[in-house]
Amino acid sequence: MITVKKLVKRFGLKPVLRGLDFEVQPGEFVALLGPNGAGKTTFLRILSSLLRPSLGDVRVAGYRLPNEAAQVRARLGVVSHLPLLYGDLTAEENLRFYARIYSIADMEARITEVLEMVGLEHRRRDLVRTYSRGMQQRLAIGRAVLHDPDVILFDEPYTGLDQDASSMLDGVLKTVAAQGRTVVMTSHDLARAEELATRFDVLSRGVIAASATRRQMKKNNLLTFYKQALAG
Amino acid sequence: MAEDLTKAARKTLPTDRVAREQTSGNFIKAISAVVWKDLQAEFRSRELFLAMLVFSLLIILIFNFALELDIKTRQSVTAGVLWATFAFAGTLGLNRSMAIEKDRGCIDGLLLAPVDRSAIFFGKFISNLVFMLLVEIIVLPVYSVLYNINLFQLGLVLVILLGSIGYTSVGTLISAMSVQTRTRDILLPILLFPVAFAVILSAVKASGGLLDGLTFQEVLFPISLLITYDVIFIAVAFMTFESIVEE
Numbered sequence: 001m002i003t004v005k006k007l008v009k010r011f012g013l014k015p016v017l018r019g020l021d022f023e024v025q026p027g028e029f030v031a032l033l034g035p036n037g038a039g040k041t042t043f044l045r046i047l048s049s050l051l052r053p054s055l056g057d058v059r060v061a062g063y064r065l066p067n068e069a070a071q072v073r074a075r076l077g078v079v080s081h082l083p084l085l086y087g088d089l090t091a092e093e094n095l096r097f098y099a100r101i102y103s104i105a106d107m108e109a110r111i112t113e114v115l116e117m118v119g120l121e122h123r124r125r126d127l128v129r130t131y132s133r134g135m136q137q138r139l140a141i142g143r144a145v146l147h148d149p150d151v152i153l154f155d156e157p158y159t160g161l162d163q164d165a166s167s168m169l170d171g172v173l174k175t176v177a178a179q180g181r182t183v184v185m186t187s188h189d190l191a192r193a194e195e196l197a198t199r200f201d202v203l204s205r206g207v208i209a210a211s212a213t214r215r216q217m218k219k220n221n222l223l224t225f226y227k228q229a230l231a232g
Numbered sequence: 233m234a235e236d237l238t239k240a241a242r243k244t245l246p247t248d249r250v251a252r253e254q255t256s257g258n259f260i261k262a263i264s265a266v267v268w269k270d271l272q273a274e275f276r277s278r279e280l281f282l283a284m285l286v287f288s289l290l291i292i293l294i295f296n297f298a299l300e301l302d303i304k305t306r307q308s309v310t311a312g313v314l315w316a317t318f319a320f321a322g323t324l325g326l327n328r329s330m331a332i333e334k335d336r337g338c339i340d341g342l343l344l345a346p347v348d349r350s351a352i353f354f355g356k357f358i359s360n361l362v363f364m365l366l367v368e369i370i371v372l373p374v375y376s377v378l379y380n381i382n383l384f385q386l387g388l389v390l391v392i393l394l395g396s397i398g399y400t401s402v403g404t405l406i407s408a409m410s411v412q413t414r415t416r417d418i419l420l421p422i423l424l425f426p427v428a429f430a431v432i433l434s435a436v437k438a439s440g441g442l443l444d445g446l447t448f449q450e451v452l453f454p455i456s457l458l459i460t461y462d463v464i465f466i467a468v469a470f471m472t473f474e475s476i477v478e479e
Contacts, residue, residue, distance in 0.1 A: 050343055052478065074346035082337030084344075088273040100265035101345040103258045127276070143341070 001026045001151055001182040002047065007056035009042055016042045018206035019056070024199075026150075029183040031197035033190065033226055038203045040186040044155045047184070048078045061150050074102070077144030077152040081159035083136040084143065087129030091120055091139050094128055095146055102147040110146065118142040118172055134165025141172050145181075152176060154185035158192060170196070194222045202229035262347040266355020270329070271362065280328045284367045288321040289374060296378045306379050311440035314375065314383075315432050318368060318392075319399065323421050325363050326403040329356065330411040339411075343477060353473040357404040357466075364396050387442045387451070394458040395435030398465055399428050405469040409476050431465070434458045 004022040008015065016039045024030050034040050045051040047060060049069040058065040061075040078084075085094045092111055099107040115121045118138040128136060137157060144152055157173070158166050173196055177183055187193045193200065200222060201211045210229035217225065274280050295313045299305075333339040333356075342352045372392075376383045403424055410419040425432075434457040441451035448455075 048344060050340060050478070070346045070348070073344055076344070078340070078344055080337060080340070082340070084337045084341035086269065086273055086332075086338060087336065088277045089269065093269075093272060097265055097269045098341070098345075100268075101262045101342070101347060101351075103261055 001028075001061060002184070003057070003059045004047075005057040007043075007046065007058060008054045009039070009046060009051065010054045016206055017046075017053075020203075020207050022201070022208055024182055024184060026182055027180050029177045029196060029198045030185070031193035031200050032184055032186045032203055033188075033193060033200060034186075034203035035230065039206050040203050041155055043203065044078075044153050044184070044186060048076060048153055049073055074147070075150045077147070077149035078155070079137075079140050079144045079152065079157050080155040081157065083128070083140040085128045085136060085139060088127060090125050090127055091115060091131075091142075092124045094139070095143060098143050098146055104147055114142040114146050117145070117175060119168070132165065133160050134162070134168055137161060137165070137169055138172055141169075141176065145176060145179075149181065151182045151184070154183065154187075156186055156188070158187065158189055166192070190222050190226060200225065202226055204230050258347055259351050262345065262351040263355045263358065266342070266352060267359045267362070270356070270359035273332070274359075274363070280325055280332075281363055281366060283328065284321040284325045284363060285370060287324055288317050288367055288371045291317045291320060292371065292375050292378060307381060307443055308440070310375075310379060310381055310383075310443055311436045314371075314392075314439065315395065315436050317371065318364070318396065319425070319428070319432055321367055321371075322360075322364050322396075322399055322403060323424060325367075326360055326400070326407040326424075327410075327417060327420050329360050329363070330404075330407040331416065334411045334416075339477070349474040349477060350470045352477070353404060353408070353469055356408075357401055357469070360404050361396060361400045364400055365393070368392055368396065381443070383443075385442055387448050388439055391435055391438040391442065391451075391455065391458065394455065394462060395431060395439075398431035398435075398458060398462045401462065401465040401469055402428050402431070405465075405473060405476065408473065431458065431461045434461065 002022065002024040004020060007017050007020040007022070009017040020043065032040055032043070042051065046053050046058060046065070049065055049072055052066045060072045063071040065072055086097070089097065092115070095111045095114060096107065099111060104110055112121065115124050118141055120135060120139055120142065123131070123135065128139065131139065154173070157169060161169060170192065177196065185193070185197065194217075197214065199211065199213050200217065202209045209232060210225065212225055292313065299309065333342065343349065372383050375381070406424045406427065407420055410416045410423060413419055434454045438451045438454035438458060441454070
C-alpha cells in the first residue's frame with residue numbers, strides 16, 4: 001500500500017531524511033517511533049503530499065508522489081495533533097464542508113455515520129470551538145475517514161489529551177483499524193503503540209533503524225527494542 | 233465501548249463514495265465549498281468583516297477631521313482617501329482570512345483535498361472579494377455624507393469593482409505566502425503594497441478622473457490598465473498558488 005525507496009528530504013542544506021526505505025502492506029497498522037527531530041512528521045507530510053521529497057521514490061496506494069498527488073489525496077486521510085477543523089462551524093458543518101470538497105456522494109448519510117462512529121452524534125450542532133480537546137480529536141478522525149480512505153496517517157494523535165480522552169481515542173483508532181484500513185501512526189507513547197499497532201518501526205537519524213512485527217515483539221518488549229534501535 | 237464502535241463501523245463501512253478523479257464539476261464544487269465555509273464562519277464570528285468595517289470608518293473619519301478642506305479640494309483628494317481606506321482595510325481582511333486557515337492547521341486540511349489547489353485560491357479569493365465589496369458598500373454612502381460628495385456613479389462603481397478584484401487576487405496570493413511566516417502581520421503589507429501599487433494607482437487615476445467630471449471614454453486608459461492587471465494577477469495566482477502553499 002505504501003512503498004518508499006531511498007527517500008531523501010533536505011531543508012536547505014540540512015538533510016532530515018537520508019535514504020529512507022519503508023514498506024507497508026494493506027491492512028497493516030504501523031507505529032512509527034523515534035525521538036524528537038528524527039523526521040517522523042516530515043516523513044508523514046511527504047506521504048500525505050504536503051511536502052515534496054528531495055530525492056527518492058514514494059508510492060501510496062499505487063500512485064507516485066508528487067506527480068500523482070491528487071489521486072493519492074483521494075485515498076488518504078490525515079490526523080495530526082492539530083484538528084484541521086474550523087472552530088466557528090459546528091461538527092456537521094465542518095464535515096459537510098469536507099464532504100463537498102471531496103465530492104462525497106450521499107453526503108448527509110455519511111456525515112451521520114461518521115458522527116456516530118466517533119461518538120459525537122449528540123453534539124453535531126455544537127460549535128467545534130466549544131468541544132474539549134479530546135472531542136476535537138475524535139471529530140478530526142471523523143473528518144479523516146469521511147471519504148473512506150484506504151490509508152490513514154496519524155501524526156502524534158495523543159498530543160495534549162488527558163487519560164480519559166486518550167482511552168476514548170484508543171477506541172476510535174481500533175475502530176478505524178478494524179475497518180481494514182492501512183494505518184501509519186507516529187507516537188512517543190510506546191504503551192499505546194504496543195496496544196494498537198501490528199508493526200513497529202523506529203526512525204532514527206533519517207532512516208528506519210529497526211522494524212519488527214507484533215509477533216516478533218513477543219520475545220522482546222517494545223521499550224527494549226526501541227532503546228536498542230536508537231543505540232544501534 | 234471499543235467493541236461497540238467496531239461493530240458499528242463494520243456495519244457502516246462505506247462503499248466507494250468519493251469522486252476519485254478530478255473533474256471540472258469537482259473544481260467548481262470545491263470553490264463553492266470554500267466560499268460557503270468562509271461566509272458561514274464569518275456570519276457566525278463577524279470578526280473579519282467588523283474589523284475591516286470599523287477600521288475603514290475610522291480612517292475616513294480621521295481624514296475628515298484631519299483635512300479640513302474646502303469642497304473643491306475635498307473632491308480632488310477623494311479618490312486617494314477612498315483607495316487608501318480600501319487598501320488598508322483589505323490588508324486587514326486578507327491577513328485574518330488566511331490566519332484563520334493557519335491557526336488550527338486548516339490550511340493542511342484544504343491542501344489534502346483531492347482537487348486542483350487553484351480551486352482553494354479561487355475560493356479564498358472570492359470570499360475575500362465578497363468581504364471587501366461588502367465593506368465598500370457601507371463605506372461609500374458614509375463617505376458621501378461625511379465629505380458631501382456624490383459617489384454613486386456607475387463608472388466609479390465599475391472602477392471600484394475592478395480595483396477590488398485586482399487587489400484581492402494579488403492579496404490572496406501574497407497572504408498565502410506571508411501566513412507561513414512568523415511575522416505575517418508585518419510581512420503582508422510590506423510585500424503586497426509594492427506589487428499592488430499598479431492596481432491602486434490605476435484605480436486612483438480612474439476614480440479621480442470620474443469624480444472630476446471626465447467622461448468614461450476619457451478615463452478608458454486607466455480602466456484598461458485595471459482590467460489588464462486583473463487578468464495578469466489572476467493568471468499568475470492560478471499558476472503559482474500551488475507552489476506557494478506547498479513549501
